[in-house]
Amino acid sequence: MNDFISIADIDRAKMEELLEIAATVKRERAAGRSDLAGKTVALVFHKPSLRTRQSFEVGVFELGGHPMYVTDREIKMGQRESTHDIGKVLSRYVHGIMIRTFAHSDCVELADAADVPVINGLTDLLHPCQIMGDLQTCAERGKALDDMVVAFVGDGNNVANSWVNAAGNLPFELRIASPSGYEPDAGLLAEARSKGANVNIMDDAARAVEGADVIYTDVWTSMGQEGETDERRAAFRSYQVNDDLVAGAADDAIVLHCLPAHRGEEITDSVIDGPHSAVFDQAENRLHAQKAIMIDLMGE
Ligand code: CP
Ligand code: NVA
Secondary structure, X not given: OOOEOOHHHOOHHHHHHHHHHHHHHHHOHHHOOOOOOOOEEEEEEOOOOOHHHHHHHHHHHHOOOEEEEEEHHHHOEOOOEOHHHHHHHHHHHXXXXXXXXXXXXXXXXXXXXXXXXXXXXXOOOXXXXXXXXXXXXXXXXXXXXXXXXXXXXXXOOHHHHHHHHHHOOOOOEEEEEOOOOOOOOHHHHHHHHHOOOEEEEEOOHHHHHOOOOEEEEOOOXXXXXXXXXXXXXXXXXXXXXXXXHHOOXXXXXEEEEOOOOOEOOOEOHHHHOOOOEXXXXXXXXXXXXXXXXXXXXXXX
């Protein structure tokens, strides 16, 4: 890999290799590693974060490297200077760049300009690191990545879009239940289907979770959409992951949420704190999955 911008850019073999490395670094965490010894990774954030920032900082440190947090207050990408020039200059200092930003095109433009690997830590379109940690969690919980049924309930936004990308590489069944107008990206769906993805888009949450092995949800209002909060609460009212909905899934189904959760909106306390929930393992696995990505891109 040269960059990690989208799961659609890698194939099944690379996904399996990354998941294997992620499992190894998790198992052997206490031993320590030095894959990034003497290397610096810039972590550029244009949106808030708990998991992505901390897991990348800790991940770079535990691989022997130096994480450098960069905010847009200082660099003002595209205003103070061009995204292209920032990519060129950062490449003279650091060995890799992770960016969380709004427009996906800014992430792509940075990667095109940079001479070092760029990792997408979330854009308005995609959240690929998230899905690698999610798949690690599914595998750990005994789900067969080849024939599990994943029911995504809620907003067909960046997280759902990256699940669509993953379905283009792995033959699990992906059902996405979203209200009309909030479905995943049509272009990404067409691309995944052309690679054989088994994806079904529907508007009925109960139908989506029927017998499912994994139930997944995300916030109804993503970062940057705060002005649409009321409208979205109304549109998504019947898409809450609650005990009634979970009862329709397989008995051993797991419930995943990328977090942060808006408890009482897209998911109830009883589900997120209940016996099916794997959300905190899932949050931890961001660390391991991203170490695998960095080892592949920047490791010796
Ligand atoms: N899931 C996730 O990316 O969390 P943060 O927004 O806190 O980084
Ligand atoms: N869809 C959410 C994911 C947060 C990790 C957002 O973009 O805010």
